[in-house]
Amino acid sequence: MTVQLVLNALPGAYAVTRRAPDMPVPEWVKGKGLVSVTQAPDETSILCLEDRVPATEQSSGGWQAVQVSNLVDLDVPGVVLSAVRPISQAGLGVFVTSTFDRDYLLVRAAENVAAQMAWIRAGHHYCDGKVTYRLAMPSDGEALAQVHFETWQETYAKIAPPEVRLALNLAHRNRYWQARLETNAPTLVAEVGGRIIGLCALSGCAAEVDHLYVVNSARGSGIGAHLLRQAQNMSANAGNAQVTLAVVNENTLAIGFYAAQGGSVVAEKQDKGPLWKSDNLIFGWPAAKQAPTG
The missing domain is CATH 3.40.630.30 (Gcn5-related N-acetyltransferase (GNAT))
Known part of the structure; x- marks a missing residue:
């Protein structure tokens, strides 16, 4: 099932940080932008704006965050697939995180234009600030x-x-x-x-x-x-x-x-x-x- 999506670029460069599972959530996480903290048995991963992450942390920076702006119920099929498939077919890396209302995709900032065009060719709309392509x-x-x-x-x-x-x-x-x-x-x-x-x-x-x-x-x-x-x-x-x-x-x-x-x-x-x-x-x-x- 293919769903036509409106993809909204979030300002700023993002980073994903890996921390030991028993470490507390640090204060530097707090602030504007998209923030996601995921705790697993073997690690805790933190997603936030790159400029807040201390240089001493184990992190991967240079990610562009994109919001799937369509408001759909949690169990509606095809939303994540419609967003991820064009990126995968273009040979680009992507990872996904979600909130109750929306899904978010992150692609390498250096591959941002290629990702945009993969989505646009698939029939989606890409919004950068006030401009939609x-x-x-x-x-x-x-x-x-x-x-x-x-x-x-x-x-x-x-x-x-x-x-x-x-x-x-x-x-x-x-x-x-x-x-x-x-x-x-x-x-x-x-x-x-x-x-x-x-x-x-x-x-x-x-x-x-x-x-x-x-x-x-x-x-x-x-x-x-x-x-x-x-x-x-x-x-x-x-x-x-x-x-x-x-x-x-x-x-x-x-x-x-x-x-x-x-x-x-x-x-x-x-x-x-x-x-x-x-x-x-x-x-x-x-x-x-x-x-x-x-």
């Missing part, structure tokens, strides 16, 4: 068209010919996205409060990023960089050694952004239309390598 659905067509239309028109207001900007109107973008969402080409979205504010659309084989747009009010927040990291992971999972993206030569802001994210120019080509013959730079990233945080 997920795969686009057929019902998202109009919202994606709006983001595409607004951001493209703003970006190319002084670059694209006027007749091209008139032709690529909202109705055109709506038709495009409705048709695209019927294909197997994946589109990642970032949304806040149910409103899509960013998108990253890949080709059917996930070797190319066809579109990467973030609304003007959300630029500089790291959402574009995060979508790009997710795209790299999705491309690597599809078996690609490299993911590429084309950008018009005159789009200097985007070129600076892609360079800052570790991209390098691997080719140049002219897009021959049908509406606009634009000269493009092709940026490339190793698909299996995460881009630096932006």
